[in-house]
Amino acid sequence: MSNLILMAGVFVASFVIGYLLISKIPPLLHTPLMSMTNAISAVTILGGLMLFSQPTGFVEKILAGAAVAAAAFNVVGGFAITDRMLRMFKAKEQK
Amino acid sequence: MTLLIEFTVIFLLMAGVWLFRDPRKAKAGNMSAASALLFAMISILYVHRIVDIATVVIVLAIGATIGYAVAKAVDMTNIPAMVALQNGAGGAAACLVSLVELMRGGHTIDPVGMAAGVIGLSVGSLTFSGSMAAGAKLAGKIRQTPQILPAHSGLIRLNSALILIVGAAPFIFPAGSVFFYLALILLSAVFGVLFSIRIGGADMPVLISFLNAMTGLGAALCGMAIGNRMLIIFGAVVAASGSILTYLMCKAMNRSMAGVFTTYHKQSKPFGAAETEKAFAGQSDAGEADSPGSENAFEKAVDIIDDARNVVIIPGYGMALAKAQKEVSELGKKLVLLGKDVQYAVHPVAGRMPGHMNVLLAEAGVDYDMLVEMEAVNPDFPDTDLALIVGACDVVNPSAIETEGTPISGMPILTAHQAKHVICCNFDTRPGYSGVENPLYANENTTMLPGDAGETIRQLLKAVSGGESGTAVRDFNAEASESLACAKNVVIIPGYGMALSKAQFKVVELASILSDRGVSVKYAIHPVAGRMPGHMNVILAEADVKYDDLLEMDDVNPLFKDTDVALVVGACDVVNPSAIETEGTPISGMPILAAYDAKTIIICNLDEKPGYSGVSNPLYENPKTVMLLDDARASVSALISSLKERG
Numbered sequence: 138m139s140n141l142i143l144m145a146g147v148f149v150a151s152f153v154i155g156y157l158l159i160s161k162i163p164p165l166l167h168t169p170l171m172s173m174t175n176a177i178s179a180v181t182i183l184g185g186l187m188l189f190s191q192p193t194g195f196v197e198k199i200l201a202g203a204a205v206a207a208a209a210f211n212v213v214g215g216f217a218i219t220d221r222m223l224r225m226f227k228a229k230e231q232k
Numbered sequence: 233m234t235l236l237i238e239f240t241v242i243f244l245l246m247a248g249v250w251l252f253r254d255p256r257k258a259k260a261g262n263m264s265a266a267s268a269l270l271f272a273m274i275s276i277l278y279v280h281r282i283v284d285i286a287t288v289v290i291v292l293a294i295g296a297t298i299g300y301a302v303a304k305a306v307d308m309t310n311i312p313a314m315v316a317l318q319n320g321a322g323g324a325a326a327c328l329v330s331l332v333e334l335m336r337g338g339h340t341i342d343p344v345g346m347a348a349g350v351i352g353l354s355v356g357s358l359t360f361s362g363s364m365a366a367g368a369k370l371a372g373k374i375r376q377t378p379q380i381l382p383a384h385s386g387l388i389r390l391n392s393a394l395i396l397i398v399g400a401a402p403f404i405f406p407a408g409s410v411f412f413y414l415a416l417i418l419l420s421a422v423f424g425v426l427f428s429i430r431i432g433g434a435d436m437p438v439l440i441s442f443l444n445a446m447t448g449l450g451a452a453l454c455g456m457a458i459g460n461r462m463l464i465i466f467g468a469v470v471a472a473s474g475s476i477l478t479y480l481m482c483k484a485m486n487r488s489m490a491g492v493f494t495t496y497h498k499q500s501k502p503f504g505a506a507e508t509e510k511a512f513a514g515q516s517d518a519g520e521a522d523s524p525g526s527e528n529a530f531e532k533a534v535d536i537i538d539d540a541r542n543v544v545i546i547p548g549y550g551m552a553l554a555k556a557q558k559e560v561s562e563l564g565k566k567l568v569l570l571g572k573d574v575q576y577a578v579h580p581v582a583g584r585m586p587g588h589m590n591v592l593l594a595e596a597g598v599d600y601d602m603l604v605e606m607e608a609v610n611p612d613f614p615d616t617d618l619a620l621i622v623g624a625c626d627v628v629n630p631s632a633i634e635t636e637g638t639p640i641s642g643m644p645i646l647t648a649h650q651a652k653h654v655i656c657c658n659f660d661t662r663p664g665y666s667g668v669e670n671p672l673y674a675n676e677n678t679t680m681l682p683g684d685a686g687e688t689i690r691q692l693l694k695a696v697s698g699g700e701s702g703t704a705v706r707d708f709n710a711e712a713s714e715s716l717a718c719a720k721n722v723v724i725i726p727g728y729g730m731a732l733s734k735a736q737f738k739v740v741e742l743a744s745i746l747s748d749r750g751v752s753v754k755y756a757i758h759p760v761a762g763r764m765p766g767h768m769n770v771i772l773a774e775a776d777v778k779y780d781d782l783l784e785m786d787d788v789n790p791l792f793k794d795t796d797v798a799l800v801v802g803a804c805d806v807v808n809p810s811a812i813e814t815e816g817t818p819i820s821g822m823p824i825l826a827a828y829d830a831k832t833i834i835i836c837n838l839d840e841k842p843g844y845s846g847v848s849n850p851l852y853e854n855p856k857t858v859m860l861l862d863d864a865r866a867s868v869s870a871l872i873s874s875l876k877e878r879g
Contacts, residue, residue, distance in 0.1 A: 141344045144456050144464055146601040151468035158249045159473045164759050164784055166258055167477060167766030171444055172315055173252070173262050174473040177245070178322040178447040180269060180466035183276050184329035184458050188336075189288050190280035197332050198284065200289040204328035209295025210302075211321040216266040217303035218314065225773040 169222045176215025182208035237275040242465060243269035249469065253332045255779050266676075272462050311770060312440060312763045316367030319443050320360045326450035327356025327417060333457050334402075334413055343403070345457050351400050352453030353413060354420040359446040362424030366439055369428070372762060379429040385494070391423045431493065435844075436763045437481045438492045445474025533679045534695040540617035542573035544609060546646055547593065549659055550623015556686035560622055561596035563693050570696075571840055571848070576602050577609040577619075577646050579627035610647050619651035623685050625664030630671055638668045654678040657688045670859050712858045713874035715832040719796035721752040723788060725825055726768045727761050729802015729837055735865040736775040739801055742872050743777070749875075754781055756788040756825050758806035788827045798830035804843030809850055819845045833857045836867040848852045 162170055185205035193201060241583040245268040251261030282288055299318075306314045330352035337346065368374045381387060398416045402409035431439045448470025455463025482489050535542070546565060551557055567574045576593060593603060613619065621628055628648040631638050648654055649672050660682055661673045672678055681688045716722065724743060730736055743753045755777060761768045769782055783791075792798060800807055807827040811819040827833055833856055840861065842848045851857055 140342070140459075141636045144344075144348075144459075144461075147461055147464050147497060148452055148456075151465040152472045154246065155249065155469035155472035156476065158246065158253075159469075159476050161253045162249075163253070163255070164480075164757070164766055165255060165769045165779055166252060167480075167780055168311060168315075168764055168770045169258060169262070169764060169766070170252060170473060171441070171477060172311075172318075172469040173248075173265060174324060175318050176270065177265055177466050178319075178444075178451050178470040179325060180272070180463050181322065181325040181329050181451050181454050182269075183272055183460060184333070184454050184463055185325060186273065186276045186282065186288065187280050187458060187460070188329065188332050189282045189284050191332065194284055197335065198287060200328050201334050202287055204325045204332070205288065206291040206295035207321040207328070208325035209292050210299035211295075211318050211325065212266075212269060212299070213296040214299030214303040214314075214321075215318050216262060216269075217300050218306065218311075218318075219262045220259065221303065222311075222770055222773070223255075223262060225770070225776075226255050226258070226778065226779045227773070232388055 165226075169219050169226075172219040172222060176212050176219060177213060179208045179211035182212055210228055234275065237271060237278075237564045237857040241272045241275070241462060244271065245466065245469065265804065269466075272466075281619050282826045288645055310371060312436065312767065313367045313371035315764065315813060316363045316370055316440060316443070319440075319447050320363030320367065320622065323356045323359030323363060323443075323450055324448040325356070325450075326447065326454045327353055327850045330356060330454050330457050331413055331417070331452075335410055336797055345459060346403070348453045348456030350402065350413075350416065352450055352457055354395060354399060354416055355446055355450040355453060356418035357417045358424035358427070359450055360424065361421035362428040362439075362446075362661055363443050365425045365428035366436065366443060370440075378431060378435075381426070384426070384430060388423070388426050391419060391426060392488045394791065395419045395423060398548075421800075427493070436491050437760055437765055437767075438478060438489065440764050441477035442489075442493075443474075445478060447473050448472070448474055481760060495668055529679050529681060530691070530695075533655045533681055534692065536618055536655060536679060537567070537620075537692065537696050540572060540653070542616055543567055543575075543618045543847045544604075544613070544616050544648070544651065545574065545576045545618055546574065546619060546621045546624050546628060546648055547578070548622065548627060548664075549622025550625070551685055552623070554623060554659070554685040555689075556622060556657075556684075556689055557593055557596040559686050559689035559693065561593065561598050563689050563696070564602070566693060566696060568841055569839060570748055573848075574602065575604045575609060575612075577606065577648075578603050579606055579624070579646050586844075591867060594862055606644060606646055613647045613650035616651040617653060619646075619648035621648060621654065621658065621817060622689070623658055625658060625670055626668070628670070628672055629664065629668060631668050634671075641810075648672065648673060648679075652677065655681060657681050657685045658802065659684065670693070708858050708871065709874070712834045712860055713871060713878070715797050715834065715858065716799075716871060716875060717749075719746075719751055719832075721754075721795055722746055722797045722799055723754050723756050723783075723792065723827075723830065725756045725758075725761075725798060725803050725807060725827055726772065727758075727801065727803025727806060728763060728767070730864055731762060731771055731802070732830040733799055733802065733838070735836075735863075735868050737769050738865050740772070740775040740777055742799075742868055742875070745872060745875055748807050754788065754791075756785065757782050758803070758825050761803060761806050784823055785823060792826045792829035794823065795830040796832065798827040798833045800827060800833065800835045800837065801868065802837055804837065804849055805847070806843075807849070807851055808843065808847060810847050813850075814847075817845070817847045819847050827851065828854065828856075831856065834860065834871075836841050836860045836862075836864045836871075838863060 182205060185201055185208055189202040244264050248261040248265030248268060251257040251264060311790060330349045334349045398419060399413050400413040428439060448467045451469060452464045452467025455467055545560060547560060550562060564574050576598060628646050630649045632641060632643045632645045635641060654677055656678055663669050673680060724739060746753050755772060757768050772782060805819055807825050808819060809828050810817050811822040811824045828851055835857060840852050852859060
């Protein structure tokens with residue numbers, strides 16, 4: 138039970154801190170923000186990697202492998218495309 | 233040691249989000265968040281000894297390579313679809329990790345972890361399928377308009393109930409749990425699709441933000457299942473971000489989230505039978521005055537069409553026989569261009585198979601959101617200026633509801649006879665398949681144009697064009713370049729239409745020509761312009777616009793009074809003054825860009841049709857407005873060359 142309270146507490150605290158930080162982000166950057174948070178949500182890759190920390194059956198290996206591949210696609214693609222987008226946002230040079 | 237790594241990771245993540253508040257530092261923020269994830273991965277590999285390192289390396293390499301290649305190759309206009317695709321991948325990963333953990337945990341996993349895992353399974357799966365459906369819509373693989381299945385809401389309710397039952401089952405029958413998990417994944421995937429396909433057009437930003445929040449939630453739940461704090465923290469941050477964006481998008485459209493996700497089209501009012509009979513009785517008293525098929529009927533019909541503000545076209549099997557659907561579609565488009573409200577009323581049994589008319593009209597290029605079902609359109613007929621019947625008879629025969637004992641008595645009909653005017657393009661005045669005479673033909677409001685429907689419609693198409701366009705002869709092209717040449721300051725308002733026609737590079741070229749002439753050029757960005765939050769900012773940034781020229785709505789609105797030219801490129805609802813001037817429209821109360829305050833407004837839109845909201849835009853009628861109706865890229869290019877000629 139204490140485990141549940143701890144995990145719920147961690148979730149709520151992170152949510153609140155995230156909310157406070159993110160609500161200050163200007164609409165200008167909403168698409169890159171969404172793209173970056175998208176990449177962050179691929180944190181499930183950690184879970185996927187942990188699945189390989191003990192001997193696995195064939196079906197499990199396939200499923201866990203697919204999870205890691207999908208998450209890797211998401212994390213690399215997400216950060217790469219966010220970076221590409223952000224590189225296009227340029228400040229006006231002072232002439 | 234572990235704790236130290238964990239703190240570093242969390243610090244890097246939060247710093248990344250913190251840095252994102254400033255466009256100059258956002259890139260560093262992105263890197264910071266990416267390195268947070270990298271550190272987290274390294275710590276996992278350090279703490280947990282990986283058994284099968286070869287497999288891990290191979291799948292990591294495959295996923296990363298594809299992800300990188302796609303991210304580098306994708307065109308910026310396709311960003312919303314790309315985000316949806318990546319979101320789907322995130323959902324799939326959350327779902328799969330939860331599944332393996334649940335399968336492995338078996339009887340030993342504690343109830344809290346199991347519950348989190350089961351919910352994570354469901355959320356991950358529906359995020360995956362919902363994102364894929366949304367992505368397919370955004371990429372134009374499936375139609376962008378809302379797709380509504382019969383009893384859509386009922387299906388969703390049934391689906392939700394099944395998800396709850398199957399989700400609870402593993403707790404009661406642990407023996408068959410794997411079967412229940414797989415069933416839950418399947419049901420949740422169906423839910424995601426049902427949920428997404430009903431949402432279309434300008435509501436997509438809400439959907440895509442919502443799905444974003446769901447992936448975060450899925451990751452956090454997955455973290456609770458495997459008992460990893462980092463997953464929970466990262467997931468919560470993403471969920472917070474998605475929630476904020478969902479809320480902002482709803483607010484910017486002045487709609488509730490429930491409204492976006494549940495309402496679709498207009499709710500049909502219950503069919504008022506008594507009212508219909510009364511209306512018909514009144515008409516039949518006055519009827520039998522006009523003799524149909526006279527020489528003047530055609531000119532009369534043209535006048536009626538020119539005067540009508542809203543038109544309902546009623547196709548029947550006669551249209552199919554005359555192969556007139558192409559002509560009908562052309563006429564419909566022309567009427568829309570003339571600013572009329574056009575709908576097609578399709579009777580369930582019109583034609584020779586269910587949905588026959590829909591197929592024919594769709595083939596002829598009619599958007600299917602213009603096709604209205606009987607129950608939805610019937611209450612509108614008393615307010616309809618013109619019902620244009622093309623080869624339909626029984627389905628508009630008032631005898632069905634007025635006379636007892638005929639073969640069609642009691643059959644529901646399209647109550648076209650309630651319209652202010654009826655034009656009938658049927659081959660002759662003989663009864664339809666039922667053999668029941670149609671009293672509508674003799675009605676004084678009815679104008680009969682007997683003959684081949686295709687030929688009749690072609691002639692109408694030619695005659696109708698003359699009327700309205702001749703009234704205001706303004707050389708809009710000359711006016712536009714004149715006002716731009718004299719302007720001291722210009723505000724450019726981009727909308728989704730600019731993205732569609734990929735006009736951003738031309739817009740930027742125009743802006744730089746103006747800047748060289750000493751004109752101050754700014755861009756006004758409405759929060760919901762485009763298909764995702766900040767869509768216009770990305771597209772313009774790609775075209776090298778400096779972000780300090782991109783002004784947000786609240787900052788730019790006070791400036792419009794002193795603006796010489798507001799240049800609207802493919803935007804409609806976000807500059808529609810009805811939002812603040814008229815009560816009771818779907819967009820009433822929505823904040824808009826006050827372009828109407830500018831001295832001159834140049835509009836580079838494809839047509840005069842209302843935007844996604846369906847509310848017609850009075851700005852188009854404003855005498856200060858210069859309309860350049862064409863593909864936005866072509867219109868802007870024309871402006872560029874005319875400015876260059878002036879030197």
